[in-house]
Amino acid sequence: MIRCWxxxxxxxxxxxxSTPSIPEVTITDLASFSPxxxxxxxxxxxxxxxxxxxxxxxxxxxxxxxxxxxGFPIRVRFTPITHxxxxxxxxSQASDTPGASWDALDQAQFTPTDTSHTYAERGTYQARxxxxxxxxxxxxxxxxxxxxxxDIPGTPQTIRIYEAHxxxxxxxxTENPTAxxx
Numbered sequence: 001m002i003r004c005w006x007x008x009x010x011x012x013x014x015x016x017x018s019t020p021s022i023p024e025v026t027i028t029d030l031a032s033f034s035p036x037x038x039x040x041x042x043x044x045x046x047x048x049x050x051x052x053x054x055x056x057x058x059x060x061x062x063x064x065x066x067x068x069x070x071g072f073p074i075r076v077r078f079t080p081i082t083h084x085x086x087x088x089x090x091x092s093q094a095s096d097t098p099g100a101s102w103d104a105l106d107q108a109q110f111t112p113t114d115t116s117h118t119y120a121e122r123g124t125y126q127a128r129x130x131x132x133x134x135x136x137x138x139x140x141x142x143x144x145x146x147x148x149x150x151d152i153p154g155t156p157q158t159i160r161i162y163e164a165h166x167x168x169x170x171x172x173x174t175e176n177p178t179a180x181x182x
Contacts, residue, residue, distance in 0.1 A: 027135055035131075037131065037153065038154045039059050040057075040058055041059075042054050042055070047161075048159060049161065053111060053112045054119065055102055055109075056087075057098060058129040062077065062078065063077075064076065076136070080131050081149055082131070083098055083132075085115055086129070086130065087117045088126045088127040089125055097115070099115030122163045130153045
């Protein structure tokens with residue numbers, strides 16, 4: 001009888017047993033790497049007029065963090081997936097873009113955009129943008145996407161909405177300083 005296989009037990013000093021293995025990385029493991037929250041900007045200058053669109057944008061962008069996870073060096077790349085604009089009046093809107101300024105869109109002020117909002121009443125509102133990030137990790141051998149997303153709440157910004165009143169007049173205030181509204 002020929003023995004073609006012999007069971008060998010590995011001892012504690014076997015080099016194969018002393019090599020640490022990399023544990024599975026999940027999206028929740030990356031929360032400590034803290035992706036950037038979005039900063040909301042209302043255009044123009046966090047001000048608006050009731051009944052007219054206020055344009056909103058955020059500065060979120062893809063970014064990378066370096067660190068250590070489970071004792072291993074790691075790079076994490078966060079990519080914005082969805083921006084949820086909370087306007088402070090009970091309304092919100094999700095967008096896959098961070099919005100763009102009226103100048104960048106080559107539009108006049110107070111025209112609607114994909115991320116604009118029209119307030120019904122004057123007042124002061126606390127608006128914010130929450131960002132959902134996807135993540136990829138690099139353990140030194142290339143980027144690997146992770147399943148899921150990290151939801152990062154934004155910092156509230158004060159948005160002031162004013163009323164605008166207009167009147168039809170026959171002359172400017174320079175021409176007739178005692179006219180109504182002058």
